[in-house]
Amino acid sequence: MEWIMSAPDSGGFENIVLKGDCDLYAAPAFAKAMQSRISEGAKKLRLDLTEVGYLDSTGVGAIIRILQEAKRSGCEIRFRGIEGSPRKVLKMSNILAIMKEDGQA
Amino acid sequence: MKGLIVRQLIVDERNELFDAQGMRYAEFPSDFSRIREFTAQILADCPSLFMEGNLLEQQLSEIIKNGIKHGNHNDPEKLLRVWYDLRKRARFIVEDEGEGFSEIENWNEFFRRRQTALFDQDFDTFLSLASYRGPRSDDTDGGNSLIAALEYWNGGMIFNDKKNKVGVVRWYAQGSSIAR
Numbered sequence: 094m095e096w097i098m099s100a101p102d103s104g105g106f107e108n109i110v111l112k113g114d115c116d117l118y119a120a121p122a123f124a125k126a127m128q129s130r131i132s133e134g135a136k137k138l139r140l141d142l143t144e145v146g147y148l149d150s151t152g153v154g155a156i157i158r159i160l161q162e163a164k165r166s167g168c169e170i171r172f173r174g175i176e177g178s179p180r181k182v183l184k185m186s187n188i189l190a191i192m193k194e195d196g197q198a
Numbered sequence: 199m200k201g202l203i204v205r206q207l208i209v210d211e212r213n214e215l216f217d218a219q220g221m222r223y224a225e226f227p228s229d230f231s232r233i234r235e236f237t238a239q240i241l242a243d244c245p246s247l248f249m250e251g252n253l254l255e256q257q258l259s260e261i262i263k264n265g266i267k268h269g270n271h272n273d274p275e276k277l278l279r280v281w282y283d284l285r286k287r288a289r290f291i292v293e294d295e296g297e298g299f300s301e302i303e304n305w306n307e308f309f310r311r312r313q314t315a316l317f318d319q320d321f322d323t324f325l326s327l328a329s330y331r332g333p334r335s336d337d338t339d340g341g342n343s344l345i346a347a348l349e350y351w352n353g354g355m356i357f358n359d360k361k362n363k364v365g366v367v368r369w370y371a372q373g374s375s376i377a378r
Contacts, residue, residue: 116234117233117259117263117338118231120338120340121337121338124337125337146252147252147255147256148256149256149259149260149340149343150260150339150340150341150342150343150346151338151339151340152340153340153342153346154329154339154340154341154342155340157325157328157329157340157341157342158329160325160328161325161326161328164322164325177251178250178251178252178253178256181250181251181253182253182256182346185345185346185349185350186342186345186346187312187313187316187345188328188342190316190321191321191324191325191328
């Protein structure tokens, strides 16, 4: 899996587009990169999972760690493009309930 | 108002889910880098109805990972044994050579507190409890695979007495239509 970060949009969100499988081999490095970005001072991040077709428990754990770090640091995290199997996995893990998606208040 | 129902991991050595009669068998070395490859081998001729996109692959991969990593500690000399039956439903028995998942009671208590926080909409507490962290947990452990597993394996998820073997089954609404 790779991820591409872009400069803040008009709403102040840095967009991070993930591509590939967010699995036990790739997710730990992604979590560390996002935790670093938050600790460096990022205040608004949007994670775009449109091109993630496979998400396992390590990937879900990465999302949890990012949300925990964001809460500690006062960073707002939004999500976009959670569909298919990744959405089902997040729902079965009960994590979807605490993820703010685009379009939600 | 609906009440809170919290599922639990169950130990039942004599459960019928451990009856391997008629099941196919495969065994694998405990190679962490090949977990998804092993999973794909087992599911090579799985009916597409059972695959549900890649959901079955993902859930089976979690069980194989638990056996290889937590059970066998990635020791290549130790085998992971898998019995599987993909007729009418997806059923697996996975056994490692480890000491067993001794933290089951702790995990059940963790899960009860986690689900209670979610039920109470105490999201701060829920977030702090979102992942289970055991004595050997590391970055590759999401700490939530068993939570999804309890939901996914709708026909049961049972451990043997030693807790180094798990039996699981998922039923499908149209499963009996699969000709084998």
